[in-house]
Amino acid sequence: xxxxxxxxxxxRFIGKLFEDLxxxxxxxxxxxxADTVVQYSYRDPDSTITVQLLEGEDGRVDFGETDLEPxxxxxxxxxxxxxxxxxxxxxxxxxxxGQMKAKGPVAKILKLxxxxxxxxxxxxxxxxxxxxxxxxEAA
Amino acid sequence: MTGSxxxxxxxxxxxMAGFKDFFQHASATRVVAGRDLLSSTGFELGKExxxxxxxxxxxxxxxxxxxxxxxxxxxxxGVEVAGVFDDVPQDSSTEVVDRCAxxxxxxxxxxxxxxxxxxxxxxxxxxxxxxxxxxxxxxxEGFFLMPRADDEMGVPLPIAPLVCVPTTxxxxxxxxxxxxxxxxxxxxxxxxxxFPLFPRLAILDPEATRTLPPKIAAxxxxxxxxxxxxxxxxxxxxxxxxxxxxxxxxLIRSNLERAVDDGPGDEEARGNMLVAASLAIAIELxxxxxxxxxxxxxxxxxxxxxxxxxxxxxxxxxxxxxxxxADRYRDVCEALGVESGGSGAAVGDNLAGHxxxxxxxxxxxxxxxxxxxxxxxxxxxxxxxxxxxLSLMNPREPSEEDYxxxxxxxx
Numbered sequence: 149x150x151x152x153x154x155x156x157x158x159x160r161f162i163g164k165l166f167e168d169l170x171x172x173x174x175x176x177x178x179x180x181x182a183d184t185v186v187q188y189s190y191r192d193p194d195s196t197i198t199v200q201l202l203e204g205e206d207g208r209v210d211f212g213e214t215d216l217e218p219x220x221x222x223x224x225x226x227x228x229x230x231x232x233x234x235x236x237x238x239x240x241x242x243x244x245x246g247q248m249k250a251k252g253p254v255a256k257i258l259k260l261x262x263x264x265x266x267x268x269x270x271x272x273x274x275x276x277x278x279x280x281x282x283x284x285e286a287a
Numbered sequence: 288m289t290g291s292x293x294x295x296x297x298x299x300x301x302x303m304a305g306f307k308d309f310f311q312h313a314s315a316t317r318v319v320a321g322r323d324l325l326s327s328t329g330f331e332l333g334k335e336x337x338x339x340x341x342x343x344x345x346x347x348x349x350x351x352x353x354x355x356x357x358x359x360x361x362x363x364x365g366v367e368v369a370g371v372f373d374d375v376p377q378d379s380s381t382e383v384v385d386r387c388a389x390x391x392x393x394x395x396x397x398x399x400x401x402x403x404x405x406x407x408x409x410x411x412x413x414x415x416x417x418x419x420x421x422x423x424x425x426x427x428e429g430f431f432l433m434p435r436a437d438d439e440m441g442v443p444l445p446i447a448p449l450v451c452v453p454t455t456x457x458x459x460x461x462x463x464x465x466x467x468x469x470x471x472x473x474x475x476x477x478x479x480x481x482f483p484l485f486p487r488l489a490i491l492d493p494e495a496t497r498t499l500p501p502k503i504a505a506x507x508x509x510x511x512x513x514x515x516x517x518x519x520x521x522x523x524x525x526x527x528x529x530x531x532x533x534x535x536x537x538l539i540r541s542n543l544e545r546a547v548d549d550g551p552g553d554e555e556a557r558g559n560m561l562v563a564a565s566l567a568i569a570i571e572l573x574x575x576x577x578x579x580x581x582x583x584x585x586x587x588x589x590x591x592x593x594x595x596x597x598x599x600x601x602x603x604x605x606x607x608x609x610x611x612x613a614d615r616y617r618d619v620c621e622a623l624g625v626e627s628g629g630s631g632a633a634v635g636d637n638l639a640g641h642x643x644x645x646x647x648x649x650x651x652x653x654x655x656x657x658x659x660x661x662x663x664x665x666x667x668x669x670x671x672x673x674x675x676x677l678s679l680m681n682p683r684e685p686s687e688e689d690y691x692x693x694x695x696x697x698x
Contacts, residue, residue: 240523240679243430244311251429253475259674262684
């Protein structure tokens with residue numbers, strides 16, 4: 149059974165994490181160096197988060213339909229995304245196994261991977277604050 | 288699953304020995320190696336289901352007369368040559384790939400035959416995918432994204448038979464599932480990696496490298512050396528690749544200098560280098576390749592030359608990461624006949640020093656400044672290396688500051 153019951157729940161947690169990152173004074177400028185628009189296309193439950201990371205512009209995070217044109221599309225189960233943000237997914241292995249699929253200039257996203265380490269505790273703390281330890285334990 | 292919080296898990300927590308949690312190794316290309324195989328190219332193509340083959344090459348190779356000999360071998364085997372596409376440049380592009388695929392379709396081809404170095408082989412691979420599945424080269428981009436059965440979750444759909452005859456001994460593309468060309472519109476290197484890109488057959492005949500200039504034999508040979516060493520020390524090492532890397536290193540040790548010093552006269556050395564290159568190729572590499580890719584993209588440094596220059600610096604950097612990494616370099620030292628004792632730093636120094644001497648002896652440059660890389664280019668090179676996915680597979684996590692030091696050291 150999937151960790152998240154519907155798309156709204158994906159947006160409430162993973163989506164919120166992206167929104168918080170877009171406003172993070174320390175991390176946001178580093179992520180914007182990617183200078184791209186990334187779309188995370190999740191399955192089970194179907195949900196879409198599109199993130200604008202453009203140098204010199206404010207971050208933008210859209211849930212569901214968007215008028216942003218993604219340069220990179222990352223597709224995966226929402227469960228895989230959840231486990232990634234808990235620090236439990238090795239990206240290179242997930243790509244090799246097909247658990248994550250990447251369309252577009254993947255290098256632009258891969259260079260962000262080392263930057264996300266400090267985000268893992270934030271995601272965990274967000275779930276704990278929301279009383280959703282069950283999502284942490286399930287992963 | 289519950290357990291303690293370990294951020295290292297997401298970054299391939301370093302495990303350089305033992306049974307891994309996961310690895311994957313595939314080697315789907317039939318290899319035939321030996322003497323006088325070009326004359327039986329058609330015989331081998333027939334076994335792969337080819338009837339009308341589209342021959343992809345470049346003008347330099349065509350002028351050597353090699354393509355004529357291969358064509359004769361194709362028709363001798365009862366296979367037609369639908370046409371020859373010799374317009375592949377040294378650094379191929381999506382535009383070339385699209386044109387190659389369109390012309391193959393117009394010619395009524397049903398298979399591809401690539402005769403050339405890495406640029407030719409990669410062009411043929413992606414053109415074959417466009418030829419088979421339609422679309423454009425740019426649309427093929429991605430990792431494990433080629434069309435699949437069962438709503439894209441099942442078996443990958445095959446592409447038209449592809450046979451490769453490498454004319455350099457280094458890239459290993461003739462047995463790999465990766466391909467790379469530049470996309471001049473988006474100004475990126477377009478990468479494709481998926482199982483159907485494994486060529487059906489690689490023909491390793493030293494006749495195909497007889498006219499290879501010594502400098503190119505040296506640079507491509509160092510590319511193979513770098514594949515063998517980096518894949519052995521990568522975070523994504525696996526026992527299958529370990530075996531391949533070690534044998535590749537033994538062959539390179541015995542044959543690289545011979546193939547460069549007396550290329551035309553030493554058929555055995557050239558043949559063994561072809562085998563070494565096909566053994567060494569891997570997609571699990573590290574920071575040397577991450578540094579060399581932007582050297583090529585920004586300053587046109589040939590890939591093998593960039594690897595030859597950057598490799599010793601990365602070895603010194605990695606060897607200090609811990610005993611587990613240093614032990615891997617000790618194995619490499621033993622395969623190459625280099626002193627393997629002492630601390631990690633000592634092992635790194637010995638191996639790096641040996642390789643620098645080898646590179647000098649092969650007549651290749653040992654500094655990036657000798658090949659047109661300016662000091663003011665370092666920030667862009669650092670950004671390129673940090674953005675290369677292979678950095679994630681390096682056994683010591685490199686920071687921007689580390690890459691800056693490495694590039695300055697290599698300058």
